[in-house]
Amino acid sequence: MFQQILVPLDGSACSEQALVLAARLARAVDGTLYLLRIANQEYTYASTSVAGVFVPADLAEMTDLEMKGDHAYLDKIASSPLLAGLNVVKEVRAELAIPDAILNFITSHHMEIVVMGSHGRGGLARLVLGSVAQKIAWNSPIPVLVHRVQKPEQDEQVSELATPIHALVPLDGSPQAEEAIVPVGLLVAALSGAGVGSLHLVQIIKPSAHHTDEQHGQAREEAERYLQDLAGRLRGGLASTFQLEIKFSVYSDEQVAPTLVHIAASGDGAAAPHNLIAMTTSGRGGKRRFIMGSVAEHILQKTPLPVLLIKPDETSEQRKDS
Template sequence: MFQHILVPLDGSSRAEQALPLATHIARRTGGTISLLRVIPPEVGDSTYAYSRAGVLADEVRTTLTQEAHDYLEHIAHSERLAGIGVRTRVTTDSPVQEILSYAQSEKIDLIVLCRHGFTGLKRWVMGSVAQKVVRHSPVPVLALSEKGLEAPLVHPEKARPIRALVALDGSPLAEAILPPAAQLVTAVSPAETPGELHMIRILKPPSETEERRYLAYDINIRQFYRSEAEQYLRIVKEKLTKDLPADVHVQVTSSMKEEADIATALIEVAESGYDVMALATHGRGGLKRAMIGSIAERILERTTMPLLIMRPPEPASPVF
């Protein structure tokens, strides 16, 4: 279960919307929370009242750093985080690099962030920064959208079983998201009522040429693909159910759907009654040619629902 949770903050109330969910997970798992505030190294002369008043950039940075420390200490000692172990850190560097470095050095299990925020400095926990963190983080990232803050997952105090949709493409890389997705469902759902982890496989329809070629051998290629997917989902379900830790409780279900546009299909299914979508940034074809990975950023841009995304470990090179 998630023991070390990182919440990057930028000083905005929007970014702080990640805190209720992070604190709920920490309380359920007995975990700790790290609050990270990154001050970008660039200090534009026209951006700050300090600079317009003629204050030197390094003095501005010193002032901003102290304000950031005070801000995080205020959050850490707030009633919301009472009883939870909290660590704080303020750094001055690239926000993306600092988030990823901190997650690695401090053995973070989960990053919870809001995909949009704003500071008096510049926008950073939004757009390109969130996308880069998601793209490169080997740690699961739970990305919330400012337009989806009414989602049940974001308000765990309204207890009910959580439903997670997990996108699979038939590859071990895509399956790496399954354990953290199961842990998330367990941590957010009521202890007495297990939530649901639903695995889905989107099948691209074969072309007419491909169908005719296989029919010549009396093979229904559509049915073949469906049977193959059914067997795959059954095997994955059996393995997942067997390997899950004793403290992780979820109902595992599965389905498949035929659709040419995989990203659109996943969003439609997810938004039809699920609370979070989980997927890996790399899947079939590996790190250079990933089916799931190629659509992760499209989904990140097009849906406002919570997303649990992670970059799976790179497979070891074969030894000959």
Template sequence: MPSCQRPLTRFGGKMTQAYSKILVPLDGSEFGERALAPALALARRSQGELHLVSAVSSLPLLRPSDAEKGDTKGWFAEEGARVAAYLEQVRERIQEEDPDQVVRVHSRVGGPAPSILRRVEEVHADLVVMTTHGRSALGRAWLGSVADGVVRQANCPVLLLRPDEEEAPLNLARIMVSLDGSDASERALGQARLLAGAWGSEVDLVSVIPTPHSVAVPYLDASAEAEEVRQTLEADFREYLDRTATSLREAGVKVETQVVRAQDVPAGLLGALKRSEAGLLVMSTQGRGGVARLILGSVANRMIRSAPVPVLVVPPARKESLIEG
């Protein structure tokens, strides 16, 4: 088997590591399994491990008469065995195609989101890849109800795919990064740098100025004074993006920048994606301070559900465990 040590990519004289442990939550659904192909592509490029996880979360709904008959006896053991057998089947399918790929399986008793988050911490995963919804062949689909919790609490980036997206190879030839000048959003830039180094991707840096109201002065109407504020803000953003692009270009990455005016940030990002050939949007789950105090966290949810491409959401910083129940 290949070494699972992370291959190193050089950025401007510094060495950056790719993903070594990628975790994929599965619920037995065809939609859930759509995360496997992108996860495998990333794992192979990184020579990393693939970790498949599922959960036995709760007893099924029973009539009082069923409970009195003791029909719940052994249910967790039976369900656990079924989940474990499903994960093993998936592992075997993957390794039939690629015997050198390291695949590990994990089944847990507990709530799906806490089970996923605990496994992220236990294996020190540096990426989660999952769909936003699932329809389970096991009859117990849960991905749709837990994706938000995983995104909100995970200590590592989460790559989210919508099940209604066409099933196609992960396209990282061009990556779009949403930036607002905050430290949180620039952590998203770090992930884009990592992928660009591993895949040779071109990068689009995008900042959005909401209109008709100024972000800095939200109560101004569409007057000449408001327009002057927007022009100043736009100039500040252009300068910021140019500085950011310079560091990427010095590392050999091809970069384009754009400052977009739109009704709101999601509309601006969706418009930019429509005009772009980007196959991935990278953004932070939160944004605060920096240029004009834009709040990326307020739009991440909309982008996850509306973007025509997969979305890689990045936590603003390594957080203490927030796992519940």
């Protein structure tokens, strides 16, 4: 798994920081890096017959100079010391719908993971990786590893991502949320090398004004039994196979997403300080459950840690609901 690694680039230093994680993963699994440049340049615009509405000119009008510049950019990246010795494939695509272009590339080239920065260069001519990363993560059929850089000095944090890897895995008791466990387990094992990585399974119980203290206590006990059983199954399977340590914790808090960001930063309850968060983009809602999609969005915006996002299998949920 993770042999085919896609890294979308927009020409900004911020987007290129994803290469640190991607290169580390490629070396760990002897994989191939696919560097994808969406050549969404500042095309000449021509008006349509509808007043006030403008559409891009034919993509074929992109000049040879522009295309050569994009290829030269990828050549420079591919020849950098960071990627020395790796198998690298370079692709330049002329597209307007950037997320669709990336998603189509994922499918047509059988990618297995996307590694990308969450902010790049803005403007008409460049990827706005903050929004693009979210669109890709919420629609990608494969895991998406997103690194969000808030400050320039955080580049150092990425390059020094500790070994082994200790991942925070938020859960809500649903099978959909559990679909993050196998991908993050494989990723942690690959990036941890000879070290023993860990998964910290966390469930937040959100208090409800409609429940008594006794009912809230029962909800906590239910969550603890659920995580204990899940951890036991993982220790006898995935964790044993890939030498992973499994921890679990239950918390009570009204603010689910900020609490998870705090836990990730503090390392509370983990085998070691967290350096990765992994979760699905949807799960189960309800009075005592959190909606994974909104929580994932908040975490992606607020944490400086890399976030592995997995879109759960919709067909299994549809069969369950039918």
